[in-house]
Amino acid sequence: MVILIFILILWYMGLFFQTFFLHRYAAHQTFTMSKLTEKMCFVLTWVFQGSNYLSAYGYGVMHRMxxxxxxxxxxxxSPKYDSNLFSMMWRTKSIYQDINNKRIALDAKFTKNAPQWKRFDKFASSNGSRIAWGLFYTAFFYFFATAWWQWLFLPVAFFMAPIHGVIINWFGHIVGYTNFKMNNTSKNLFPVDFLMMGESYHNNHHKYANRANFGGVRWHEIDPTYYIMLLLHKLRIIKLKPSAVSK
Structure with missing residues (x-):
């Protein structure tokens, strides 16, 4: 039971900071926050993504691309240009690392205002940090796993962020339904997004990329992250941009 709770916490908290901080803030800038709050989000992203930590700068720039x-x-x-999901994710990793390490020339429109905390990113993305998190996950399983099958979740902890990425970037362009006909393969993966906190409404998102709410086109499309953002806005922790709020 402890292991399942641990995996659920990693899944949903890691996913929340991916969609809230990396995606809706770093990539699309649907809201603003103070520099202190931004730094807290960097740290919390590292805490909950752990060995999977993604830089807000690298993710934001790559997602704009x-x-x-x-x-x-x-x-x-894109599933259109890769034969399988593993080759797609390997190419994604290579491009992400090239962006983070400034190995490729980028148009200014992709890097404009992309949040970056270089010293923290260097630490959080280091092999030492990733190995330390991996050792922590393994020790946690050693002390709390009560059945052999629970160890099957250990690789999930190691590769949580890539798994999230595969679900949306591969399956979200292959499986699902569409609300809008577009010149791309984006689909809404789930009618009710219980698994990806709004990220699965990928067709909606490609139609209205700068909206904070990824759902809301159909009555059943509920985006949990958006409602958390509305609460944070009311508490004045963040400030949603008027152009990003669903009409």
């Missing part, structure tokens, strides 16, 4: 080049050869992750 995805929208600009969706389903073309320049798209960092």
């Amino acid at each position: 995805h929208h600009a080049y969706v389903d073309t050869e320049k798209d960092p992750h």
Whole structure:
């Protein structure tokens, strides 16, 4: 039971900071926050993504490229140009690392105002940090796993963020339904997004990329992250941009 709770915490908290901080803030800037709150989000992203930590700068820039080049050869992750999900994710990893390490020239529109905390990113992305988290996960399982099958969840802890990425970037362009006909393969993966906290409404998101609410087109499309953002806005922790709020 402890292991399942642990995995659920890693899944949903890691996913929350991915969609709230990396996606809706770093990539699309649907809201603003203070520099102190931004730094807290960097740290909390590291805490809950652990060995999977993704830089807000690297993720934000790469995701902007995805929208600009969706389903073309320049798209960092498109099922149309990779034979399987593993080759797609390997290419995505390579492009992400090239962006983070400034090994490729980038158009200013992709890097404009992308949040970056270089010293923290260097630490959080280091092999030492990733190995330390991996050792922590393994020790946690050693002390709390009560059945052999629970160890099957250990690789999930190691690769949580890539698993999230595969679900949306691969399956979200192959499986599901569409609300909007577009010049790309984006789909809404789940009618009710119980698994991805709103991220699965991928077709909606490609239609209205700068909206904070990924759901809401149909009555059953409930985006949990958006409602958390509304609460944070009311508490004045963040400030949603008027253009990002669903009408």
